[in-house]
Every structure is written in structure tokens, then in C-alpha cells.
Amino acid sequence: MSAKPPHILLAPMEGVVDPVIRELYSDLGGYDEMVTEFVRVTDKLNPDHIFQKYSPELLKGGKTKAGTPVALQLLGGQPQPLAENADAAIRLGAPAIDLNFGCPAKTVNRHDGGATLLKKPERLFDIISAVKRAADGRVPVCAKVRLGFEDKSLHKDIARAVNDAGAARLVIHARTKVEGYKPPAHWEYMAWMAEECSIPVYGNGDIWSVEDYQKCVEVSGLRNVALGRGAMARPNLALQIKALDAGKDLPHLGFEPLFKIWIRRFAADSFNHAGEKYALNRTKQWTKLLGRNYDQSVALFESIKRFRSYQDMSAVIHQDAPN
Ligand SMILES: Cc1cc2nc3c(=O)[nH]c(=O)nc-3n(C[C@H](O)[C@H](O)[C@H](O)COP(=O)(O)O)c2cc1C
Incomplete structure (x- = not known):
């Protein structure tokens, strides 16, 4: 330490x-x-x-x-x-x-x-x-x-x-x-x-x-x-x-809280910051980057990557987390 x-x-x-x-x-x-x-x-x-x-x-x-x-x-x-x-x-x-x-x-x-x-x-x-x-x-x-x-x-x-x-x-x-x-x-x-x-x-x-x-x-x-x-x-x-x-071991942030708290918030805040297209692009970008460490995020990215509407994407990110 x-x-x-x-x-x-x-x-x-x-x-x-x-x-x-x-x-x-x-x-x-x-x-x-x-x-x-x-x-x-x-x-x-x-x-x-x-x-x-x-x-x-x-x-x-x-x-x-x-x-x-x-x-x-x-x-x-x-x-x-x-x-x-x-x-x-x-x-x-x-x-x-x-x-x-x-x-x-x-x-x-x-x-x-x-x-x-x-x-x-x-x-x-x-x-x-x-x-x-x-x-x-x-x-x-x-x-x-x-x-x-x-x-x-x-x-x-x-x-x-x-x-x-x-x-x-x-x-x-x-x-x-x-x-x-x-x-x-x-x-x-x-x-x-x-x-x-x-x-x-x-x-x-x-x-x-x-x-x-x-x-x-x-x-x-x-x-x-x-x-x-x-x-x-x-x-x-x-x-x-x-x-x-500090001599401690902190585990990785689990996908469940990442998905339910942070990704949902990120999409909504991006929408409020700069609108639909921005929120779609940014959420796709972040879920892709997260895919390096979270297999579930690879699945999430695959399921949202073709969306052109925030509503469609929002419906997916408010379902249960992908396995
Ligand atoms: C998409 C992207 C955009 C970047 N934009 C900037 C920037 O605006 N200003 C800057 O100083 N560095 C910028 N960088 C460089 C990063 O700050 C950092 O030096 C680089 O990614 C290496 O660190 P990392 O391996 O931790 O990503 C950018 C890097 C990437 C990948």
C-alpha cells in the first residue's frame, strides 16, 4: 500500500x-x-x-x-x-x-x-x-x-x-x-x-x-x-x-447493474443532451466498447445496432438484461 x-x-x-x-x-x-x-x-x-x-x-x-x-x-x-x-x-x-x-x-x-x-x-x-x-x-x-x-x-x-x-x-x-x-x-x-x-x-x-x-x-x-x-x-x-x-481487491462491475443503472441512464442522458440520433449512436458505441469485457454487451449491441429510433432501442434496454 x-x-x-x-x-x-x-x-x-x-x-x-x-x-x-x-x-x-x-x-x-x-x-x-x-x-x-x-x-x-x-x-x-x-x-x-x-x-x-x-x-x-x-x-x-x-x-x-x-x-x-x-x-x-x-x-x-x-x-x-x-x-x-x-x-x-x-x-x-x-x-x-x-x-x-x-x-x-x-x-x-x-x-x-x-x-x-x-x-x-x-x-x-x-x-x-x-x-x-x-x-x-x-x-x-x-x-x-x-x-x-x-x-x-x-x-x-x-x-x-x-x-x-x-x-x-x-x-x-x-x-x-x-x-x-x-x-x-x-x-x-x-x-x-x-x-x-x-x-x-x-x-x-x-x-x-x-x-x-x-x-x-x-x-x-x-x-x-x-x-x-x-x-x-x-x-x-x-x-x-x-x-x-490500497491492498484490496474490487471485483469487476457486474453486467446487471451496468445494464440496469448505467446503460439506461447513459441512453436517456444522451437523448436529453443532443437528441435521438446522438443517443442511438452513442449507446451503440458504448455497448460495443463494453463488449470487450462483457459478452452480454456483445449481445446487446447486436440487438440494437440496426435501430434508427430511440423508442425501439429504449424498449430493448428496458427489458431484462441479455444473458
Ligand atoms: C476515439 C478517440 C478519440 C481521442 N480524442 C482525443 C482528444 O480529443 N484529445 C487527446 O488528447 N487525446 C485523444 N485521444 C487519445 C486518448 O486520450 C489516449 O491518449 C489514447 O486513446 C491511448 O490511451 P488508451 O489506450 O487508454 O485509450 C483519443 C483517442 C481515441 C481512441
Whole structure:
């Protein structure tokens, strides 16, 4: 057992970790902080409603209802506009700014954002420095990176740039841009990058289970982590990791409560958040992701995947749980 429990972030995932999932996972517990999907920054200041769309939590003090702080993530390549957008988000109540230097999407990279910036670590330094100046100590400025773009040769320079610019936290997704999401995640590089840093460093990538977490800690030496797909596929993973750290064993969340409480709530909240199509798509997406760990969710996904009406889907998710 360690003195302080690990700090666990719900990793940002565009099109997946939306305000509905953040509220739900905040109620499920185990996550110390969450991050919005990225807000794109070009050369203009985004209007307030854009920040509030990505982070409705801004209207509630920058936290979920259960009190989990939600950092606002920005993605862009120009220091000044990023600084101005960060300032606006902070004024609106963002409790932290997170800068995305990991997005592999071609359109994003073509527009000088995300992982393409990893090719020149000095650009990370300039961006973080400018955003820090704008934040002026009001809130932490954090960064999320990969190991590099084409290859890993700059991994230490990337870590140093983030550290030296004074970021409050470095989250490392342990792959290059070119590696995309292909396993394995190269956790050993996180250890080498952390050696370059005096700021808190968080591990990320392919932590699907408590066993993966243990291996990741062994290899990287990092206890603090960000969980993305693993969190979506195993909703009580953060709680299980915290239990493990406290010397306890927390079983997997059973399908019955998952289905009867959380999936039903998720579908209804998604409907209220953005309407029928959204609720259908999101519920199909989550039940598919849960299928990695729950056979019953594979069956559930199969039975709802062709539905075009929320009413039809709702009828199925209000029956008994599939076996
Ligand atoms: C569908 C999807 C969307 C993502 N969107 C974002 C994003 O908006 N911002 C970001 O920094 N990372 C994003 N990521 C990367 C994740 O935060 C995380 O680094 C990656 O999935 C590896 O962690 P995992 O294996 O725990 O999922 C995304 C990943 C996925 C799969």
C-alpha cells in the first residue's frame, strides 16, 4: 500500500468522452480529473458558447455535478491565439487548460495542430510558455504528448520542452503518431521521459485492466495514469486500480447493474443532451466498447445496432438484461 493513492485522469476522447460520459463516470467514481474533447484554435478567439458547448461544466464552476474538475483541452499550433483562447476559457471558469500535442488526425496535422508539433519540440515550449503567461498562475497548464511523430528519437527533447516551459503536468501516450493506436504501447519510454522532468508525469496507453496497470507501473515507474479506452470498456477500472493500491481487491462491475443503472441512464442522458440520433449512436458505441469485457454487451449491441429510433432501442434496454 502506498501513502497517496494514484491520481487518475479520464483521458480526453473526441466523440467518446462527452459531457454525458463525464457526468456518468464522475458518479461511478475513481477519476480525480477529466478533460474535454479538444477545442480547435485557429487564428481567432472562439466565442464563449463554443467553450461552453465542449464544457457545459463551465456553467457549474468547471466541475461535474459530483465535483470532478474538468480541464479544457485546446488544440492548435500558434502560441498567441492559443494564449488568448486559454485566457477566455479561464475567465469562463476552466479549472485547468490542457494542450493537445498528440492528435494523429490527418486534417488536424495538416492544419498545424496535434502530433505534428512533436516534430519540433521548441514549438511545444513556445506554446506552453505563451499559454502559461496568459494563465498567469490562475490555473494549471498541462500538456498531452506522444513519443514522437515518425519515430521516437525526440522523446527526451519533447519531455524537456514540456518540463522547461513549466507545464503543471505531462501526460504521455506511449506511441508515436505513426503508430496510431496499434499495440503495444511503449511504456519504457515513459520512464526515460520522466527522468527528464521535475513536473508530475502521467502514463497513458493500453491500460485495460489492473494487471496492465501493474505492468505499466513496473515498466514506467509512473503510478499516475490517464485511462481512455480501458475506462470505456471497464467502467470501474479506476476504482479497481485505487483498491489495488490500497491492498484490496474490487471485483469487476457486474453486467446487471451496468445494464440496469448505467446503460439506461447513459441512453436517456444522451437523448436529453443532443437528441435521438446522438443517443442511438452513442449507446451503440458504448455497448460495443463494453463488449470487450462483457459478452452480454456483445449481445446487446447486436440487438440494437440496426435501430434508427430511440423508442425501439429504449424498449430493448428496458427489458431484462441479455444473458
Ligand atoms: C476515439 C478517440 C478519440 C481521442 N480524442 C482525443 C482528444 O480529443 N484529445 C487527446 O488528447 N487525446 C485523444 N485521444 C487519445 C486518448 O486520450 C489516449 O491518449 C489514447 O486513446 C491511448 O490511451 P488508451 O489506450 O487508454 O485509450 C483519443 C483517442 C481515441 C481512441
